[in-house]
Each structure stands twice: as structure tokens, then as C-alpha cells.
Amino acid sequence: MKLTSLKDGGRDGTLIVVSRDLSTAVQVANIAGTMQAALDAWSEVEAGLRSTYDMLNDGRLEDAFALDPAALAAPLPRAYQWCDGSAYLSHAELVRKARGAEMPESLYVDPLMYQGGSDTMQGPRDDIVLADPDWGLDLEAEIAVITDDVPLGTSVDQAVDHIKLITILNDVSLRLLMPAELAKGFGFFQSKPSTAFAPVFVTPDELGSAWNGRRLALPIMSHVNGELLGAPNAGDDLDFDFATLIAHATKTRSLGPGTIVGSGTVSNRNRLAGSSCLQERRMIEKIETGEFKTPFLQYGDTVRIEMFDPQGRTIFGAIEQKVVRP
């Protein structure tokens, strides 16, 4: 099943069910008006949504309409909880080297997670509004899962059952604001502006054998200005899987429904796979040639992030964003 939200309908948008090929959609106000409402009552609404999805795929719904990606908000336009991990240590090692920061030994045994801001999620075609081109704007292509209610002290094994939906996202980052902000000791705030999401969330069954309950083993493709930046496989070199990240997040708290748990930038140790952010490519350039070559994103630049199934069909649709002035 594939779900998302129209921008139309207010701050929380309007929940729609989307066909498997992303060509058509239908409103489901009689089941749940918004994505949050669906997640708040997932066990009650899932069957009805799935039934609608089956009929939509079969072309049996008269009120189905053509899906316009530009009309979409983030599938969850504002969320109550956005926990972003940094579960590919290959990425952490490279970007820390790039900003001259150390790699604590604890990162190899204890998942790194930061608290993201979630009040203004961006849709798949929303512009990236950049106030200052000198802030070092970068993309970060990631996988994320969306949970139902997760109790305090959930184990890794228990966490698997709380993963209800999966998506990809662009964790927009301002690299040149990070060193000063992180030096203050309390993590990111200004250096992580609003995150952008793929057109749809999908249920795990849509991923077939690429999803093993804890990780998604497919390449995530990132393009900048039409040029391939990388297509690392999200199933490789994942040091902490989603069940482990969820268990980490619930050590001292419960999680509300609609919690988004991110993988951090997808990164493979095999450099032929390329990168999911510019900072990694820059650091590799620096290591290999002695200097940074690739610039950060500038006004007018475009970013595209997408994932295809083994048959070459898009799963989540594409994130396509352009960098603009305020």
C-alpha cells in the first residue's frame, strides 16, 4: 500500500491512497482525513485503506484522479517526532574527517541519533529556500521508517513490529554552519533546516524481499543537476538497522504514532557506489587529490533522489527540489 498527503486541506493536508505505479490516487475521508489520523488509529484503519488500495490498483474506483507530484505535501506534513540516526558509519567517518572532528569509539557500538525538527516537513517538489549561499547547502539521501505507538524500553526484536511505513527523504543540511554549532555541544539546530520527503510512504510488503524487517536492500540514487552523485545500496554497510535504532530511541521514553526514524545518509564503503551527499564526495576528493573540488549547492541547482525496485520501477517516486532565494 502507498499513502501520501495532498497539500490541499490545511496544515495537515489530506490523506490519499496512491496506486502502486503512482499514476492515480483517491481520497479516503471516510477512513481517515489525514496521515496523522491514520497513524493514530493504524490497527483500525489499515484494512480499509488496503481494500481501497486494491480497488484503486484494479481501476475500480470512480473517484480516482491522476496524481500530480507538485500537489503533494510531505506524506506526513508535520510530525511530532523525527529521530534521525547516523547508522552508516562510513558516512560519519568521512564527514567528520571533512570538518576536522574526531570519531569517538563509542560510535561503533552505540547508535548515534539526533533529535530532528518536524514542524515544517517539505513536499517532494518543494523548493529548498536558502537564505545565504555561503552556508554550505548539501543534500543527504536517507531511508526512514514510520512507527505506531512504541512503548518505553522496546527491545530490538519487538521494534520490528512497530515499523508500519517506509520512505526516503532528503535531510537538507548546512555544512558550514555545523562546526560552530556542534562546538557548542548540544547538536544540530540551525544546521538542519526542514527535511523533504518522497511523494509516498509505503507499507513493508511493497518492498518484497528487499525488506527483511530491519533494513532495505536497494540502491538509493542521488542526482545533482542531472548528474549521478551516487547509488549506494541501503542494505550494505548499515551498522545499526532500523529495529536497533528504534530500540535505542525508546531506552528512556515512549514514541508516539507517526514517529519518523531515519537511517542517516546512506553510504557504502565501496567508493564505486558514489555518495548520497556532496560532503562525502568532497572529502574523497580531498583524500585523493588534496583539494575539495565539488561545490556545495547554489541557487538554481537541482537535486533528485529516488529508489527503484529490481524491475526498474520507482517505489516512492522522486524527490525533486530546486535551490532558491527566500
Add this chain to the structure above:
Amino acid sequence: MKLTSLKDGGRDGTLIVVSRDLSTAVQVANIAGTMQAALDAWSEVEAGLRSTYDMLNDGRLEDAFALDPAALAAPLPRAYQWCDGSAYLSHAELVRKARGAEMPESLYVDPLMYQGGSDTMQGPRDDIVLADPDWGLDLEAEIAVITDDVPLGTSVDQAVDHIKLITILNDVSLRLLMPAELAKGFGFFQSKPSTAFAPVFVTPDELGSAWNGRRLALPIMSHVNGELLGAPNAGDDLDFDFATLIAHATKTRSLGPGTIVGSGTVSNRNRLAGSSCLQERRMIEKIETGEFKTPFLQYGDTVRIEMFDPQGRTIFGAIEQKVVRP
């Protein structure tokens, strides 16, 4: 005007208007069903809520009922954005000294702010559920403001007009999880479990001359097991006021309505004022006597946080929490 939410009514509770003396309340479903709904449409609903408040205070509402603090959720039971500052540097200096961390020079010119988790806010009488008594459980008494929509790049002067509501809170902290978590470089996650809030949010006019548009100049009283821990004046030694904190938060993003912006632990340089958390008292003991004496919170301990106006009347009602096992 004073507003809050009943636990009853679902995950977002039920919005109620509360009388100035906190004795009675009334539902306002015809105006807004939840606190978030009111904040989403503040300019349209404010007049109606104020009119209800006036009638409630005058005893003219037949459907008014006695207010039971135990029936209250957090005024905003789950929020989309919780930005917590650390605006009293006296506190930052003491707790950093306590954990052997440095005080970067930048903290004296650039506000420190971290991204809080906001999906499971606690009500004023909710227990603090502590899984492990060795985590170093502590209270932190703070002031917070709640905003409407705040655009990207809002100036300090513009920020003043976006402050719609004010409250006090207990930013529950796990001191002994902090050193390892902060060493990873991305700030708090496990060491900041769910925050608890006072019974009500109030509009700025309720604070009279104690509120100057940017800071609240009254003592915030914290008790542990009935003993006074401190009553520092929130208007003194505030190094970054709320307008400055909001401007800081909007440097790279907009803020959604219902954003909560916290002051960080209220702390005065005058040690006779006492402390708003145990860690400060412990550090002062260490400095003065060579050893920590006051323990962190244990099962069965109680915390009370409250603020009174110059006439001795409670403004927000009391946060009263007990520490319990899961």
C-alpha cells in the same frame, strides 16, 4: 486568558478555558477542539476564547466545571516543535563544570539551543517513569513561550509579536546519561526524556508588568520532597531573552504554530536564590565542600514547580510529579 487541555478526548486532549484563579473551566468545542487547533487559527479564535474567559471569570457560564489538575494533560499534549534554549549561562557554567565539560566562548554571544522531543509531553500531575535509578534523574525548572507561525529570518524585534502564550515546565533530565551521549557530538536524545508542563498556558497580559515582551521577571519555585530547592528570578541573569531565542531558531527555517521555545534552567548568579535543578546544587556543594552531597531523584521522590504573582497567587498552577518504576 488561561488555557489548557483535558486528558479526555484522545491523543490531543480537549481544549478548555480555565478561570484566572484556576478553580473552574469550560469546554470550547464550538471555537476550537484542541490546543493545536486553537494555535493553528489563533487570530481567528483568540477573541472568542477571550470572551469565554471573561464570562467564566464572572461566573456567567452554566457549563463551567471545577478544575481537577489530575485530569489535565500537558496544555499542548503533543507538539510539532520544542526548541529549548540554555539562556541562563550561570546554569550552563555550573552543570558543565559538574560534568567536566568546557564552556566554549561562543556561548556568551550566540544562544545555545537544542532540538527537544515533543511527541509525548507530560501533564502537571503525571508520574516521572524512571527505568533505571542510576541514570541520575534531575528536574529542570524553566519558562517557555508558545508561538504562532514564525517566518524564516524573523528579527528579534519582530519575534516579540509571535509570542502568544507563556508557561513553566519541568525539562526532565538524566544527568548520568549525558556525558556519553554528548561525547558522540550530536546533543541530547536519551538523556532528555519527556518534558512535563504546568497546568495552564497563559496569555502575556496575565503577567502584568512582570512580562516586558521578552522576559518574565518573577521567581520560579522548585521543591523536592517538600523542601525548597530554589526560587531564582527568571528575569535576572537571562543572557538571551525569548525574542532573541526565537530569532535564533528562525535563522534557517520557519516555525510552525504551537512551537514551544524554552529558556533552559532558570538560574541566578546570586546563590542565595537557590537552584532550579539538583545538578547545580550538587556542583555548588562540590565547589564549597569538595564533595557532592545532594543525591539525584530516586523512586518515591516528589518534585513541585510553581510561580506566584506579586500578590502570592499561583499563575500557572503547580507541576507536581512523583518518581516511579515503569
